Amino acid sequence: METVFITAGLLLATLIVVANYMVKGIGGMAKPLRQVGLFLLNKAPAGLIDLFSDKAGSGTKTWMRFGMAWFFMAALSMFLGIWHRYDPAALNSLSSVGWSYDDGSMLTDYTAIFFSTALNYLLIGAALVAVSRSSNGRLASEASASMVAVLLTASTTVVLLLPAVFSLIDVSNGAEVLETIQNISLLLVGAMLHIALLINVFITIGEREHDDLSPTTWFLVLALVAKVMSMFLAFFGDVVDSTQTVWLAERVLNGWVPLALIFAAAYHIIPFTAGKPVWSASMQKTNMIFLFLTVPPFFLSAADGGELLQNIGAILMAIGLLPLFAGSVNMVATAASSPERIVKSPGAFAATAAMMLLPIYAVGGFFTGMDTFVGMDKLGSMAHTVDTGFMSTIGGLMMLAAIFSSYPLAAQKQLAKASNAQLAVWFTIIGGVTATVSALIGDFTEYAVVNSGIEDAVASTDGFFLVSAAMFYFVTLGTILAALSMIHTGRPNNAAYADLAVQSDIHSYTLVEGSTTIRTLLGRGVGIDTNLTIGEVEEDEGGSSLIRVSAQLHNDEVAEYPMPEELVMLAQYLKQSKQSIFEFFSSIDLDGSGEVDGYEFREALSKANIADLPPWEMGRLVNAVDLDGDGRLNLPELDIMISKIRNEILDSEEE
Secondary structure: OOHHHHHHHHHHHHHHHHHHHHHHOOHHHHHHHHHHHHHHHHHOOOOOHHHOOOOOOHHHHHHHHHHHHHHHHHHHHHHHHHHHHHOOOOOHHHHHHOOOOOOOHHHHHHHHHHHHHHHHHHHHHHHHHHHHHOOOOOOOOHHHHHHHHHHHHHHHHHHHHHHHHHHHOOOOOHHHHHHHHHHHHHHHHHHHHHHHHHHHHHHHHHOOOOOOOOHHHHHHHHHHHHHHHHHHHHHHHHHOOOHHHHHHHHHHHHHHHHHHHHHHHHHHHHHHHHOOOOOOHHHHHHHHHHHOOOOOOOOOOOOOOOHHHHHHHHHHHHHOHHHHHHHHHHHHHHHHOOHHHHHHOHHHHHHHHHHHHHHHHHHHHHHHHHHHHOOOOOOHHHHHHHHHHHHHHHHHHHHHHHHHHHHHHHHOEOOOOHHHHHHHHHHHHHHHHHHHHHHHHHHHHHHHHHOOOOOOOOOOOHHHHHHHHHHHHHHHHHHHHHHHHHHHHOOOOOOEOHHHHOOOOOOEEEEOOOOOOHHHHHHOOOOOOOEEEEOOOEEOOOOOEEEEEEEOOOOEEEEEOOOOHHHHHHHHHHHHHOOOHHHHHHHHOOOOOOEEOHHHHHHHHHHOOOOOOOHHHHHHHHHHHOOOOOOOEEHHHHHHHHHHHHHHHHHHHHO
16 A cells, blocks of 8 residues: 555545534543643643733734745745746846855745745734634643744744755754754644644634634644644655655645645635635535545645545545635625625735635635646646635735734724735735736646747747736735734733724624623624624523524524523622632632633632633633633723622521
8 A cells, every 4th residue: 555545544534533522622631631731722831931921912922023024025035036037147146145046946945945834823823813813812822822822933934944044054964963953943843833833722612602613623633633744754764765645745835834824814804804604514514524534736746656546636636726715706706795804904905815816726726736746747837827826816915914813803903004015915816816817827838838849939038027026025024014014013001992883793692581781791792783682681500581582694603691500609709708809819819910811710619619620611601701802801890790609699598
């Protein structure tokens, strides 16, 4: 049996196991594993983790800020690469520092690393925003997320700088030593850091207030698991000289992972902005399942195998167009349900444009990549052009979507320079598409001349590559505008994100008899366009009134208990133990921050033998006490609620 089939089976089995536990949970092991995970995230490595803030949103902002820096370098290096095709001698002056760009191969490699790193940072950051919003409004450890982002940047920087260092020193077997260090830094260290991020995500989704997992969560988790597995496979496959294992790992890293992250961001940004649910749940499932069962048509290389492998690979490549078309149609249809809001939002507009262009690039990648896959490589230059066009146009638009939609949510700020943001989107669309088309015409002309069979045939392609470079300059300008917009958005003097009251994940909200405030409703995610319905009072087993929230957008369901039984029991416990609210709060606020999260509150209830609740049950308790809607509890909020219970329930029972 071909090694690639065994490796693929191992990879798919891992994804299935993870998916199964995401749905069913891990039973009694959940609590101890969560505690171990939180300890590792918040305490390790000792000293280093303390350098980073654990404030809500700080981790996602760090990921996206680093992603913006990598995005700028990627756009600049790709512009230089396209210009180098027009003028191969343009960068010869760099040979003075020991680097050779005669064939442009090093610049191509650097551009690929820049773009893949930027895509990884920005789209993971966007997905983390969505995941945190479905939990307590924050990641389990924001500090750990920031630390992972910094260490990944350091690891990638080492990989990029090592060739220059080795060119200046004399090392025996320098090429082998360099490759080994690069593989360790890029693959092994990268895999370990992504495991830390994956643990963070698992704990975060374990604290969610509802049982359903959003499409964004599914795509993010499966992408991270696939990335970790493929990094290990690529590293150890290279060690044992298993070319098929390395080939499969590269297909996952260059195909499955970026596409999954693209859809992870799209499935949050577009429905959230449109204020509508995903158009088709069945197409969403098709999109997700078949993506991880097929061969994506981008960044292909020749399969090192027999005819059987090539035949199966060709079939899977053809089927691989199905999930891309399904995801594209699903997102475009979702955007079409509220076109006015999509057009007005630069981020959502960028994501929608990316989904509309994705099928075109997928078809181009299929026809050019198939030639590379079967080993003919007659269309190699065209395949490279399609791949870079996909990364810069589709990937570029999705990164802009993350910057313009997800970053303001993480920073709790309004998007600054919205007009510049819209201009950046149009620059990327026009520049990316025209640059790709011009380069493809040049590639086809070269191919036609070479295969014409006429010895004196002459055709100049310089003009096509000149046009391509000139048009791609618009993408570079768009990146600069995006960077300026992000900087201005994050400034302290920028206005708070007022659109939180306008845009909401909650499509409808049912109110029952009782009282509440507008502030409380806004804190629970209700927006001005949310449908408010007066429903009937329901009684739960503890006799408390139940308010149900129908969140059709992401199939979320949030339950609000104005007077939860556990809080009544807490008030009774404090009265019987003669503890003041201040004493109780001080005993659970271990870090002295003046705030406690759902986990700390849950542990306090368990220690007092009041209730031992699972993480997903804490949402209703936190929401009942959390007056300002920040997802955390402070002393005044707890004091108000306990006093209310004493006045309205305990005192009346005594009377």
